[in-house]
Amino acid sequence: xxQRPITLxxxxxxxxxxxxxxxxxxxxxxxxxxxxxxxxxxxxxxxxGMTFESRxxxxxxxxxxxxxxxxxxxxxxxxxxxxxxxxxxxxxFRKRLTxxxxxxxxxxxxxxxxxxxxxxxxxxxxxxxxxxVYGPGAxxxxxxxxNPLRLNISTTLVVxxxxxxxxxxxxxxSATEVLALNLVDSLNAIAEPGIFQKKIVSRPAGLVLExxxxxxxAVVGTVP
Amino acid sequence: MNIITELPxxxxxxxxxxxxQWPQTRKKMRNGRVARWPLSxxxxxxxxELAWENITYAxxxxxxKVWDENYGIYGxxxxxxxxLAGTGGGLQAFLALPFPGATWHFVGNPQxxxxxxxxxxxxxxxxxxxxxxxxx
Numbered sequence: 014x015x016q017r018p019i020t021l022x023x024x025x026x027x028x029x030x031x032x033x034x035x036x037x038x039x040x041x042x043x044x045x046x047x048x049x050x051x052x053x054x055x056x057x058x059x060x061x062g063m064t065f066e067s068r069x070x071x072x073x074x075x076x077x078x079x080x081x082x083x084x085x086x087x088x089x090x091x092x093x094x095x096x097x098x099x100x101x102x103x104x105x106f107r108k109r110l111t112x113x114x115x116x117x118x119x120x121x122x123x124x125x126x127x128x129x130x131x132x133x134x135x136x137x138x139x140x141x142x143x144x145x146v147y148g149p150g151a152x153x154x155x156x157x158x159x160n161p162l163r164l165n166i167s168t169t170l171v172v173x174x175x176x177x178x179x180x181x182x183x184x185x186x187s188a189t190e191v192l193a194l195n196l197v198d199s200l201n202a203i204a205e206p207g208i209f210q211k212k213i214v215s216r217p218a219g220l221v222l223e224x225x226x227x228x229x230x231a232v233v234g235t236v237p
Numbered sequence: 238m239n240i241i242t243e244l245p246x247x248x249x250x251x252x253x254x255x256x257x258q259w260p261q262t263r264k265k266m267r268n269g270r271v272a273r274w275p276l277s278x279x280x281x282x283x284x285x286e287l288a289w290e291n292i293t294y295a296x297x298x299x300x301x302k303v304w305d306e307n308y309g310i311y312g313x314x315x316x317x318x319x320x321l322a323g324t325g326g327g328l329q330a331f332l333a334l335p336f337p338g339a340t341w342h343f344v345g346n347p348q349x350x351x352x353x354x355x356x357x358x359x360x361x362x363x364x365x366x367x368x369x370x371x372x373x
Contacts, residue, residue, distance in 0.1 A: 051311045101294050
């Protein structure tokens with residue numbers, strides 16, 4: 014496993030919103046009585062959405078690039094600059110924000126506001142399962158082993174004049190095994206190496222929750 | 238594990254309260270009438286959303302710690318008089334304990350929204366849970 018640093022640029026967001034992480038609790042109810050059951054002591058599922066307003070071209074680009082560096086949300090951000098929690102004057106609360114291993118939850122959103130200025134919205138998520146699988150940092154995926162993935166070309170999209178293929182990988186092994194496969198090799202096996210821009214839509218934390226069930230990975234490929 | 242935590246005495250700026258319902262079952266008869274049977278001698282499902290605006294991050298941390306100490310929705314909450322400030326007499330007593338054996342607890346994840354440097358807004362949904370007992 015190799016690790017490369019993935020982080021956001023040291024800018025202070027104009028606005029942000031934090032949703033505290035939940036704890037694994039099942040509440041059984043009978044009539045008006047409830048019987049909560051605690052399944053674990055570690056929280057998961059925090060969400061931190063932030064908006065950087067009126068940024069210039071370079072700053073906007075710097076905010077967009079970590080999405081690719083993180084494998085489109087596959088790997089967690091290794092460290093967050095303290096500037097992201099600018100304005101938070103309480104050390105404990107600042108630790109809640111920057112001391113958590115965050116992952117980019119979705120594609121950053123770029124919104125032009127006026128000539129040369131943009132608003133960039135970034136959504137981060139903390140999910141316990143992700144850390145338990147990989148830990149912080151971007152791992153090098155191991156080589157393909159076992160049975161090859163079965164690939165289905167389900168539909169074809171045309172975006173901005175470029176033909177794109179939407180591939181769906183269906184594998185009934187456990188999510189952990191699927192993640193251990195080298196998706197790059199699997200895709201290149203059906204096309205020339207390097208022809209696909211990989212984007213894993215379903216993130217590992219979501220897959221881990223589906224252990225023992227049919228697992229679906231969606232991979233979007235762009236054909237030049 | 239019995240966890241009961243008291244909310245910090247920070248006065249919220251909003252506190253909308255929605256009453257719960259009696260657990261009941263309904264059955265529509267062939268003639269169109271609806272029959273209802275009560276399933277419990279106590280109501281359930283009361284909800285209240287506590288909102289604090291322009292609080293410091295130290296206060297937000299105090300409120301967040303209660304969520305952690307309660308393991309989220311698992312534990313129970315007690316409401317200090319400050320949480321119900323602005324109400325008096327029977328209403329305050331009613332909100333603190335909507336029915337005998339009731340306990341307040343979190344029903345959703347608290348949210349913190351940055352307002353400006355050093356200030357934030359916090360929202361915390363809580364609800365009433367019936368006492369965990371099979372005695373009805």
